[in-house]
Amino acid sequence: MSSVRPEDGLPVRRVITADSFRALKLKLNGGKPPPAAVAPPVPAPQQALPPKVPELPADPVPPVATVETLPEAIEPVRVEPPPQSETLAGSTVATIPDPLEPILLPAPEPLEIEPEPSQAESDPPLAEIIVEPAAPEPAMPEAPEAQAVEEQAKDAASPASTMTPVPREEPPAVSAPVKPGSPGFIERRVLERPLPExxxxxxxxxxxxxxxxxxxxxxxxxxxxxxxxxxxxxxxxxxxxxxxxxxxxxxxxxxxxxxxxxxxxxxxxxxxxxxxxxxxxxxDDSDLIAVCSSGNPAKLKLMARRRVISPALSEALIQSNDVETLLNLVRNQGAAFSIEAMWRLTRFAAAHPVLQAPLVTRQDTPSPIAFQLFWRLPSELRRYVLSRFLTDSETISKILIMNAENEGVERRFADLSLLSRLETASAEEQGAIYAQLVHVSKEAGARIAEDQGGEALTVALKAAGLTRAQFAGVVDKRQDAEALKAIFDTLSFNKARVLLTYWDWAARRTGPYARIAAA
Known part of the structure; x- marks a missing residue:
């Protein structure tokens, strides 16, 4: 902005633009363009000092702003106003000719157009023009999302050698599904909101x-x-x-x-x-098995009484480890069991005698289960096992011969002279004598020697080929001699040999049931 004071002393404001400023320079120079000059590089703002502008002489011509070519590019230009003249009240105000009016001049030489200076931050004082370089606008803080996008773009534009490999996240390991009844199974149910009846x-x-x-x-x-x-x-x-x-x-x-x-x-x-x-x-069995996992003893006992129980449901009921539930289950003839479940029931029956009679008397109990449970049974159940699960036939004789050949044992008569050493032998020596007498392992012989019931001794002596008189001479000193003699009379060599074979397999942990029995 520029202000001049006419004769009446009242300032008239005129707007000076870039075009009017160049036209005014041409007018002051007589229509000749100033010599071209290359502007030197702009120094730092703090080193630039405003030069002194010479004062213009008083002239009847209205004062105008003049700009000299300075060595520094785009320097502030200060225009001094003319001395203020005294005016009388009521005088007229002379108007300054508009510099924007067209002036007919000869065609000027091409000029170098300087960049237009930006508007100053604040208006200068009256009759003073200060052209300063525009101050840089303050940078607005970018949003975190924009910064993240910009950083990703810079990383993508950078060379591959400077890129840091991002470790790939491994997919989560797929765990095996947990079945109902297992320790890791957790079932969540939505409880209904209680309502008034x-x-x-x-x-x-x-x-x-x-x-x-x-x-x-x-x-x-x-x-x-x-x-x-x-x-x-x-x-x-x-x-x-x-x-x-x-x-x-x-x-x-x-x-x-x-x-x-x-x-x-x-x-x-x-x-x-x-x-x-x-x-x-x-x-459905799946719903019943889910109820088993709740561990409610009353519900478990009722499910064990169902007319038909599948092997899967029986397995879930056995895993409850509830004695009353297992008792109802074993007594239920409509329940079906796998061979693994039977072996598990055998171990429960060894610890809980109340399960022994129902398990031995079941119609579907296999003979190996009964022979394994024989050592835990009382005398009455032992005699039941000997009478129910043992039989004699020519086929059994052939199978026993094949088993002896497979084991590499020659079929020969027992050395009955070893019986005379039983009375003076220790418990360990008695086990070795029985093992040598009936051709079984030392573990099986030791178990026969440790048995206090007398039924195992009767089976071993029957398989050794003793007569009834010889057997009576061995057991006459026992209190249950008459009961053992009755058992000896009902046994045959093949029956005794079959029972010894299963005992030997169990003691040596061989045969088809060794892994299941040891589990």
Whole structure:
């Protein structure tokens, strides 16, 4: 901005632009362009000092701003106003000719156009023009997202040698699925919000159950589905008596809703879940196994009483380690067991004698299980095992011969002279004598010597080929001599040999059941 003071002393403001400024320079120079000069490099702002501009003489011509060519590029130019003249009040104000009016001049030589200076930060004082380089605008802080994008772009543009390899994240290891009943299995269930009981809810539930019991030909799937969902919503409001009657009716249905059955068997009240767990044959084994994992003893005992129990459900019930549940399970003739489950039951029976009689008397108990359990049984059950699981035939004789040939043992008569050494021998020596007498391992001989019942001794002497008189001479001093003589009379050489063979396999941990028996 520039201001001049005319005769009346009142300033008139004029706007000086770049075009008007160049036109004014041409006018002051007589229409001749100034010589071209190359501007030197701009020094630092702090070293630049404003040069002194010579004062213009007083001239009737209105003062205008003049700019001299300075050695420094774009330096501040200061224009001094003319001396203020005294004016009288009421005088007229002379106007300054507009420098923007066109002036007819000869064609000038081409000029070097200097860059337009930027507007100063603040307006200069009156009659003073200061052209300063524009101050750089303050950089606005970038958003964190923008900075991250910019850094990624710089990394992508940088050479491959300067790039730092980013380690790849390994996919998470896929763990093996945990089955229900295992230690790592955790089942989460959504608990329903408790609602107040409504006596009329029971009547509505039975009406809905009637709709669900209609045969498929007489109802639509959408009707049964809606009735089922409505019934499930009514269950939290039904009284205990109505729920018990509902569970009993569901047990009689041929194809009940699995969602309804699952809801009832998971009810914590045994009056509601008990009838389904014991009597309903339409419950899936997967739902029953899930109930086993809860560890409720009352529910486990009821499931062990079911008319039909699959091997998978039997395995889940055995893993509960509840003696009463195992007792109900072993007594249930409708329960099926795998051979591994049978061996596990044998170990439980060795620790809990209450399981021994039901396990030995089962119809599906294999003979190896009974022979392994023989050492833990009382005398009455031992005689039952000898009478039930042993038999004699020509085929058995052939098989025993093949087994002896396979073991590399020659079939020969026993050395009965060893019997005279039994009375004076120690317990360890007696085991070695029995092993040499009946051609078994030392471990099996030691077990025969340690047995206090007398049944194992009777079997060994029968397999050694003793007569009844010779056997009586060995056992006459025992209190149970007469009972042992009766057992000796019922045994045959092949029966005794079969039982010794299984005992020898178990002692040496060989044969098809060695791994299972040792587990």
């Amino acid at each position: 409504a006596p009329e809810a029971g009547e509505r539930a039975h009406a809905l159950l009637d709709i669900m019991a209609i045969p498929t030909a007489g109802s639509l799937p959408q009707e049964r589905a809606l009735a089922n969902d409505t019934l499930l919503r009514l269950i939290p409001r039904m009284p205990l008596k109505s729920l018990r009657h509902l569970a009993e009716r569901v047990c009689l249905m041929e194809t009940p809703s699995q969602m309804l059955v699952r809801r009832l068997i998971n009810d914590p009240r045994i009056e509601v879940s008990g009838p389904l767990l014991e009597n309903a044959m339409t419950v």
